[in-house]
Amino acid sequence: MKEGQVSRREFMRGAAAAGAAFGAFTILGTTAKGQGKALKVALIGCGGRGTGALQQHVDAAKILNDQLNLGVEVKVVATCDYFAGKAKDAGKKHGVPEDRCFGGPNGYKKVCEGDADIVLLGETPAFRPPHFAAAVKAGKHVFMEKPVAVDAPGCRLVIEAGEEAKKKGLLVVAGTQRRHEEGYNRQAALIKEGARGKVLAGRVGWCGGGWNEKPVGELSPDRLVSSWYFWVQMSGDHIVEQHVHNLDVANWFVGSHPIACMAFGGRARRRAGNIFDFFSGDVEYPGGVHIHSMCRQVNKCWEWVSEDFVYEKQPPPGFKLSDPLPYSEIPQKTPDGKWFGGHQQEHVNMLYYLAKGKELNEARSVAESTAVAVMIRDSAYTGERIEWKAMMEDPKLKPELYNLKLRPSWEDYEQGTVELPKEGDFPIPGKA
């Protein structure tokens, strides 16, 4: 950050507003006095989404500087991936020295020991809970991709670490980017301000084409990670990995996580790994609100990616929101009027909030959305009706459900105790 480029007054106002709770920023503020200091960012998980997120993060700083003259400078200081080569490739693009590009299942620990202010988490979902917990423990601000876990214990770990982040005044932004899109925020605000009455029912879906993938074939711990999408232990199945976006909107608009679900699913056309390619379930929320969740990855089928809710009423004519929309003070469009889109916007919002010392913590919301997807998945896998309380809250009700941890887990990877799943060995609900 060059002298004079930052609006120092704005900078200090942000620091003051952040107060003591905003530790990292205060540090940034104090050390930055007079000379300016870049925000150091590290990326864990250098696949397509991870490197995409990093680029969007870097671009976000430029957007804020161009449009608001915020003087935010971002410097990539470390990368990490299960595969060291990927970490190096990603690092190279951003001028990260090779000795700051870490590989292996424990590489993330080195990133957390480093001097990054912000860590972006884009690794295989199975690894997200320990990555997030470690990042929070090390006092990093976090952007983490969805989903944030593949099982209930993982979701709970993320919720716990999220609470810790709150105490430490750390920013936590999740890749459920609909929460950063104006259209969604407008609808949420209308609901919040009573313009739509109650949400009575709804449908959420991510029904698209198949992946035309080949079987993974010969398997090793490494191959399991590189073909992560097709293994429930790695991705959580496509309902968790992809449909979580729509389920997140349901939780958001209904205003709660669900209380139970009953779902069907199967593997119609898929050839790789052990995940299903369709799910359809009834998700029950408090107050008798039911949402039909649907997702599919099969070619030449009905395609529908959306969320559709039934409300008591239309907004009254001439209804005006009393509060400004969240993030409405932040640029949302390019100078020529194109929306950035959620993927970019979430990083713009994050850096803006960081610069302004505003609080944002999406750990619980994304962990709960992930847990809903896990719940629906496990209902479809088993044929059972699953209750949120038993899966997430009360260990005594159904310990086997509450403690259900998919293996191989991240611990198995860290400790080298990986037992490989079998391709095509997927669950069949019920009994013969």
Next chain:
Amino acid sequence: MSSDLKKGLAAASSAFGAFTILGATAKGQGKGFKVGLIGCGGRGGGALGDHMNAAKRLGLDSKVVAVADWFKDRAEKVGTDKRYDVPKDRCFHGPDAYKKLLETDVEIVLMATSPNFRPVHFEAAIKAGKHAFFEKPVCVDPPGGRRVIEAGELAKQKGLSVVAGTQRRHTKGHQSAAFEIHNGLRGKIVGGRIYWCGGALWYRTRAEGQSDADYMVANWVSFTEMSGDHIVEQHVHNIDIANWYIGRPPVTAAGFGGRARRKTGNQFDFHSVDYDYGDGCHIHSMCRQVNGTAGAGGEHFVFNTTTKVEKKDLKVPEFEEIGGATQQEHADLLYSILDKKPYLNEARNVAEASLAAVMGRFATYTGKLIKWDDMMKNKDSEWYNFTCKPSAEDFEKGTVKAPPDDVAAIPGTA
């Protein structure tokens, strides 16, 4: 009563003789109807018992005069039951047994073979001037469903009463609810869920040397071509309620389903369907026949209570319910025939419920969004013309080739 109907009644004079006598003279010596049964399986035998009990309660001295089934032993078992005592030469069997039965002096025909035969049987019964009780579902494909609707219209013209085995339409609870809903007392239906999720049904394996046709008839609940799949065969009850309460059949269906545990035939054992009823109203239908899974049943609707209508003077009528819904439906058939209650013709209702279920099955089998109009109006649509093979005609002509066991539909493409 319309003049058409009166004409019809006159035409069906012999049948209505009974009513006149009953009405004019007295209880105790009341005459009854000549009753025939096509399809002597469990439900058929049950329906016959229900019908005869209902007749008795109404003071009618009805008599079973003929029975028919694909299998000789089945026909004779029911026919020769002491309660009915049908002469063996009136216990018909084989592919054309229904024709022989319809040639007799039978006045009311109960139909309960496997559903694939129903359109042919029903149409033949109406053409022969018989009052009809027919079990649900009434078709397995769109041409069959349309045929039932047409025959139902013919029945109207002829003044023939038609009651279907969607017995929820004859329970107090459902009738009261429908009355309230249709009068706006609960507000508009804006969503809902309907379920028939239970364990596996019975099934039969092929007997040594058994012909394709015999095997399919004996194991009909496992073959889509015979039963329509369980979404049609069983879940139709719940779909019928949705159609009834909402007041129209669905516009489209999108669905998800599969075959998890079923052993014989080619059906799925679970379906989850999003029915779009138009005007923003979607119904989530779920049905399953898999052991060791969560059960669920019934129909659960979401009302927008802000649209409720207050009608203080409107009283919900007292609906009769004698001997349970499966007896009440026969009582209601008899009331209609006897002109003691308004004319009853449920052909369209049950055909539309069956067709909606067929639409759901198309959706789960193919993964596509299926449109009602493509089944009912658009003659160029593959769904309009979709006929399950082997069809009822194949069974009559002896050209049945059974599809392979355990080979089910797979949605989408590889």
